[in-house]
Amino acid sequence: MSKKDTLKKILCSPGSYIQEPNAINELADQYRTLGSKGAYIIVDPFIEKTYHDQIVSSFESSNTPYQLVVFGGECSDNEINKHVAALGENDAVIGIGGGKTLDTSKAVAHFGKRPVIISPTAASSDAPCSRLSVVYTDGGEFDHYLPLPKNPDMVIMDTTIISKAPxxxxxxxxxxxxxxxxxxxxxxxxxxxxxxxxxxxxxxxxxxxxxxxxxxxxxxxxxxxxxxxxxxxxxxxxxxxxxxxxxxxxxxxxxxxxxxxxxxxxxxxxxxxxxxxxxxxxxxxxxxxxxxxxxxxxxxxxxxxxxxxxxxxxxxxxxxxxxxxxxxxxxxxxxxxxxxxxxxxxxxxxxxxxxxxxxxxxxxxxx
Missing domain, CATH: 1.20.1090.10 (Dehydroquinate synthase-like - alpha domain)
Incomplete structure (x- = not known):
């Protein structure tokens, strides 16, 4: 398609954007608007260590099923495929962390045909709201863009966590x-x-x-x-x-x-x-x-x-x-x-x- 082949104009956005203090405490409530069988939660390693109790508290207190897994470090084809294979019966993906964790979560949700919630723990890039994942090699070199058919179903910005990030x-x-x-x-x-x-x-x-x-x-x-x-x-x-x-x-x-x-x-x-x-x-x-x-x-x-x-x-x-x-x-x-x-x-x-x-x-x- 050339630059002048179409007069089509498109504006896209996530289904919902929520920005508030301590938003992560309501994660299970937000998940239940999208699924019920279980949330597959991909979490950055540092964030998992630092905020584990807050991440799981709303799931535990409401008896909402979930599976928490730690992100491997690169948004690569291998990392994406690993998580797609592990989705099981979980019916939604939640990504918590930085840009590569979030891009991986979006890709996993796409290939796994699940809705996705994105929860950045820093305001470090414009990736969270987009229908795009940037895929790298396992060694950290840019590999390719992965266009996705839709934006995240929900983006949750916990300003308390974000303001305490480096x-x-x-x-x-x-x-x-x-x-x-x-x-x-x-x-x-x-x-x-x-x-x-x-x-x-x-x-x-x-x-x-x-x-x-x-x-x-x-x-x-x-x-x-x-x-x-x-x-x-x-x-x-x-x-x-x-x-x-x-x-x-x-x-x-x-x-x-x-x-x-x-x-x-x-x-x-x-x-x-x-x-x-x-x-x-x-x-x-x-x-x-x-x-x-x-x-x-x-x-x-x-x-x-x-x-x-x-x-x-x-x-x-x-x-x-x-x-x-x-x-x-x-x-x-x-x-x-x-x-x-x-x-x-x-x-x-x-x-x-x-x-x-x-x-x-x-x-x-x-x-």
């Missing part, structure tokens, strides 16, 4: 969310087909713009509060921006260079210890170089990233003194036909990406 996760979410509006603009300009199979709506662009504006207004204040484990009004706004607004904005408006560059950067082993949003942030700066964006945008982006603690150089995402060959390899992967670089409103070559990756670090010294 602040780095919230900061990563800021990086992921900041890309949303600028990738949406690129897709709108190129008339791109989004992952939903249609063009963006005015509503999706407006949500992406609201996401951006909330980040600029409340991002630094939210980071300050979460450093102390506090959930202030700014934290509430940023949780919504990082998760709901960015999720709806990216999925219904489209991805472009920033995420294609993120995906390609995973081929460099030094980047593996960095979070999704940290690499997306550097991808956004690289996209700005490719677009030759106005000075005001550069000042805003570099200034905001420094203020909240996002990377502005290659070294800050684990790429020390890269060779031209390394950067060209990233460029080749970023320009793959299977990624989203083609949504840019002009042709981008692997050589363009390699130059922009290096230039974005140099621009940091100016702004």
């Amino acid at each position: 602040v780095r996760f919230l900061i990563s979410g800021l990086g992921d969310a900041y890309a949303t509006y600028f990738e949406a603009l690129a897709c709108k300009q190129s008339n791109a087909i989004t992952m939903t199979g249609g063009h963006s709506t005015n509503a999706a662009i407006a949500l992406a713009k609201l996401c951006h504006d909330l980040l600029i207004a409340d991002g630094p204040k939210a980071v300050a509060a979460v450093r102390q484990g506090l959930c202030s009004p700014a934290v509430e706004n940023v949780i919504e921006a990082n998760t709901l607004l960015s999720g709806l904005g990216f999925e219904s408006s489209g991805l472009a260079a920033a995420h294609a560059i993120h995906d390609a950067l995973t081929v460099l082993p030094g980047t593996h210890k960095y979070l999704h949003g940290e690499k997306v942030a550097y991808g956004t700066l690289t996209q700005f170089v490719l677009e030759d964006r106005p000075e005001a945008d550069l000042r805003e982006a570099y200034g905001f990233f420094r203020k909240v603690g996002l990377p502005t150089t290659l070294a800050e995402i684990g790429v020390e003194n890269p060779s031209d060959e390394d950067l060209l390899k990233v460029g080749e992967l970023a320009c793959s036909k299977d990624d989203t670089m083609s949504n840019m409103p002009f042709e981008v070559t692997p050589e363009d990406v390699a130059i922009a990756l290096r230039a974005a670090t140099e621009v940091a010294s100016v702004y």
